[in-house]
Amino acid sequence: MALNTLWFIFIAILYTGFFILEGFDFGVGILLPFLGKNDVQRRSIINSIGPHWDGNEVWLIVAGGATFAAFPNWYATLFGGFYLPFFLILIGLIIRGVAFEYRSKHDNPKWRNLWDWCIFSGSLIPTILFPVAFANILRGVPIDANMQYVGGFFTLLNPYALLAALAVTALFTLHGASFLSIKTTGEIEQRAKELIRWLWLLVALLLVILLITTAIITGLLERINFLTIIFPLITIAASLVVGFFLNKGQFGRVFLMTCLTVAFFVLTIFVLLYPNVMISSLNPAWNLTIENASSTPYTLKIMTVVALIFLPFVLLYQGWSYWIFRKRVSNEPKQLTY
Secondary structure, three states, X not given: OOHHHHHHHHHHHHHHHHHHHHHHHHHHHHHHHHHOOOHHHHHHHHHHHOOOHHHHHHHHHHHHHHHHHHOHHHHHHHHHHOHHHHHHHHHHHHHHHHHHHHHHHOOOHHHHHHHHHHHHHHHHHHHHHHHHHHHHHHHOEOEXXXXXXXXXXXXXXXXXXXXXXXXXXXXXXXXXXXXXXXXOOHHHHHHHHHHHHHHXXXXXXXXXXXXXXXXHHXXXXXXXXXXXXXXXXXXXXXXXXXXHHHHHOOHHHHHHHHHHHHHHHHHHHHHHHOOEEEOEOOOHHHOEEOOOOOXXXXXXXXXXXXXXXXXXXXXXXXXXXXXXXXXXXOOOHHHOOO
């Protein structure tokens, strides 16, 4: 396998890991003002993701760094052309991170309510803008012969991208609710379970509509292969199996299915994109590919060696942190950190 293909796969895995882990973080943040009816309940909700939210964001940092090192032309075109949405995503993540740390610094209800809504908005903004960005990467944007994005911000706000934003927002909300159903107790747990009961079918329907639209826009029917068929089918199947385990009351498996739905949804994007990394809507000859956007073979070789040495340690550490904090969050105020 060529190294540029290997690094394309590696970046796809990094984004998949990020959206699985940060997806339920975003979902929990979106649900915070609605499922938490008092301060203790909201603290419980925040504490369910408290040990993990910052570690989950490392996946995004590594994905961005890997893109910069392995595919510098992709990085330059993507972050240059999509500067404003990525800047707004960054602002949202900063606001959310500050809110986690400052919320419990004062007992004033207005103070805490302010930071609760900051967590909500800091979770919602990336949830909306990430799918807008990836939908446009897949759909195609105006890129000229010099690999320069020549569109504007509102070029990105097309109907397909907005449909993707709606579907992903619903999916992450479901993902967050399924996480809360296995990490909290009492009223929060019951509200999360009730939300799953009416949300899962809507998510499945939106994903079906989005994937059909994607197949039409990307010309999928003209280049069918095993992966472009099986990955979307697994995405839809996993979202539908949520209902099966929901009826059995097996919410651990419900969460597993939402993880699989997110994973194969993201992988579907990369499978449909390959061997391109960005598509030009002006001229197919101006597409950025894994060939013309990549670093030198020597750079990719060095990066591969470094990744093989250090990546297992990072994965082991994060797995260990999830194992340590695997129990449900207590409703006792003295045991809550945030």
